[in-house]
Amino acid sequence: GFQVVVTHGNGPQVGFILFRSELARSHIHEVPLDVCGADTQGAIGYQIQQSLRNEFAVRGIPQVPVTVVTQTVVDAGDPAFQKPSKPIGSFYTAEQAEIRNKEDGWTMVEDAGRGWRRVVASPLPKEIVEKDAIASLIKAGFIVIAAGGGGVPVVREKSGDLRGVAAVIDKDYATSLLANQLGADYLVISTGVDQVCLNFGTPQQKPLPQMTAAEAERYLAEGHFKPGSMKPKVEACLQFLKRGGKLALITSPEALSKAVRGETGTRLIP
Secondary structure, eight states: OOOOEEOOOOHHHHHHHHHHHHHTTTTSOOOOHHHHHHHHHHHHHHHHHHHHHHHHHHHTOOOOEEEOOOEEEEOTTOGGGTSOOEEEEEEEOHHHHHHHHHHHOOEEEEOTTSOEEEEEBOOOEEEETTHHHHHHHHHTTOEEEOOGGGOEEEEEOTTSOEEEOSBOOOHHHHHHHHHHHTTOSEEEEEOSSSSOEETTTSTTOEEOSEEEHHHHHHHHHTTOSOTTTTHHHHHHHHHHHHTTOSEEEEEOSTTHHHHHTTSSSEEEEO
8 A cells, every 4th residue: 555665775785896896997997986876776776676576476466666776966065075984895005095095086094903995975965866757657656766875976066967976875864865855754764673772782772662853863862873873764764754754664674564563663753
C-alpha cells in the first residue's frame, strides 16, 4: 500500500573506484570524484532494481523498479568548502601527500597514524535536481531508486549551468531533503540497530521507541548520538519533520516490517 522511493549509500564503492583509478593513473586519466558518485549510482542502482524486479516476479508484484542518476545542488559558498573534513580514497606517505597537494590541489591530512588521506568538503544539500522526474515516475507507478550516495554534488553557476564539484553529500541529509521535496509522509532510515538508544554501548543503554522533535534535539545537545553514526540520522529525521514531514522511523533492515507496524524501531514525531 506504500509508494516507495529507495535511496542508498556509496561510501565503500567510491573508495574502490578511487583506488582502481589510482592504480591505473600511469595508463589512463583518473576518475573525478563527482563522476565516481555517478558511477556508483548506476552500478548500485542496477543491482537494487534487478534484485527487486526478480523478487517482485516471485511475489506477483507488477511494479517496475527504475534508477535515476540524481544530481544534488549545494551552495558554492558553503563553509564546508573552506574546511574539507571528509576522508576519501587511499592512504599516502607524507611525500606522496605533498606531491598530490602541489600537483592536484588536494587537501591532505594525517589520519590517526595510518598515513595521509585526501579530505573533501561535505556541504549541505539544497535541492534535488531530478525531483520532478522522480515525482513523475512515482505517479506512473514505478518504484524509484534515487539520490544514491547523497546524489552527485553540483553547484549552479550564475548562468544557470550546473557543474560537478569534488565533495561528498551526507546520504541521510539528501534523503531527508528528497522526501520533503516529493511531499512524502514518512521517512525511513535503515541502519545497523533495531532502535536508537541513549548511552549506546554502555551498561546504561536505553532503547527509545519514540522521540518528539524537542526530545531528539535535547538528546543531540547532550551528546548521545555520535558524529558519522547515529547523529546525522537523527538530524536528518529532524530536518524532515521541521519541513513538514509527518513521521520519521529509524530501524534495521531486518526489523523494517515490524517497525512499520509500530512493533519496534524508533519513531520520531513533530
